[in-house]
Amino acid sequence: MSRQISQGEGLAVEIHTSTNLQKLFRKTLVTGGTQDVKKPYTWIPTFLTGQSFWLISTPMAQSLEIIKTNVVYETGELFELGIQLSYLLLLLGFLGIGTFFVIRQVLVRRELDLSAKELQEQVRSGDASATELFELGAVMLRRKIYPAATKYLVQAIEKWDGDDQDLAQVYNALGVSYVRDGKLAKGITMFETAVKLQPGYVTAWNNLGDAYEQKKDFKSALNAFEEVLLFDPNNKVAQPRRDTLKEQVKLYRDVPVKTKER
Structure with a gap:
């Protein structure tokens, strides 16, 4: 029994002691004693949390900087690629435009060559009309063979039997x-005959004005371009030249005009 009482007292004492410790612990929560006990334990987790946040945030910031740099670099590459x-x-x-014009010139040249060949055969046979001689002269003119063009155009004029x-x-x-x-x-003489x-x-008047301007006869050139504007007031060739x-x-x-002949 005594052992039991002893054990019971012991339990009572332990309970009592535990109760006193609990009271003491509760008491220290109210008084300043808890602050002395609690400070180290609350500061350490906070410090560890801050360290962890710093350790995590630093690589994250570096990663963000790398991502930004990569984005800027990729944007620059895309812009340069564009x-x-x-x-x-x-x-x-x-x-493409150059190729188009080259092909066009080749086709035009070939067409002119074929036309010239056919017309020359008719001229050699002696059956060419004034119109065909004119066409052959125009073809030679476009091919920039001026002596041949002049020859056939003169023959066309001599053989002409159509409208003036x-x-x-x-x-x-x-x-x-x-x-x-x-x-x-001679060119000026031909243009003057054409406008008569x-x-x-209008085309002949423009050519006449251009020829007079080359001759430095500016007054005659001005008169020719003014004649153009009488028939075609909005002519884009004559307007700027006249002005x-x-x-x-x-x-x-008040200065005498000096021509090439003088």
């Missing part, structure tokens, strides 16, 4: 051939 593609497309466009207004086109073509062959005076045969022939020549005529009004 510029290169634009230049490539532009180059291909120019090459149509004949004006032959004289105009002959004037172009003379001017391009360096025979400016057909007074409203420029007006200023030149004012400048040289």
Whole structure:
């Protein structure tokens, strides 16, 4: 029994002691004693949490910087690639346009050669009409063979039996051939004949004005371009040339005009 009492007292004591410890612990929670006990234990987890956050946040920040750098680098690459593609497309466009004009010139040249061959055969046979001689002269003019063009156009004029207004086109073509062959005076004569045969022939008037301007006869050139604007007020060739020549005529009004012949 005593052992039991002893054990019971012991349990009582332990309970009592535990109760006192609990009271003491509760008491220290209210008084300043708990702060001395609790400070180390609350600061250490906070410190560890801060360290962990710092250890985690630093690599994250570095990763974000790397991601930003990669994004900027990739954006720059895409922009540079876009510029290169634009230049490539532009180059291909120019090459395509150049190829188109080259092919077109080749086809036109071939067509002119075939036309010239057919017309020359008719001329050799002696059956060529004035119109066919004019066409052959025009073909030679486009091929820039000016002596041959002049030859066939003169023959067309000598053999002409059609309307005078149509004949004006032959004289105009002959004037172009003379001017391009360096025979400016003869070219002017042909253009003047063309506009006499057909007074409203705007192309011949423009050619006449250009020929006079090459001769430095600015007043006559101005008169020719003004004639063009009487028949075609919105002519894009004559308008700027007329305005420029007006200023030149004012400048040289009191100065004698010097031609190449003088």
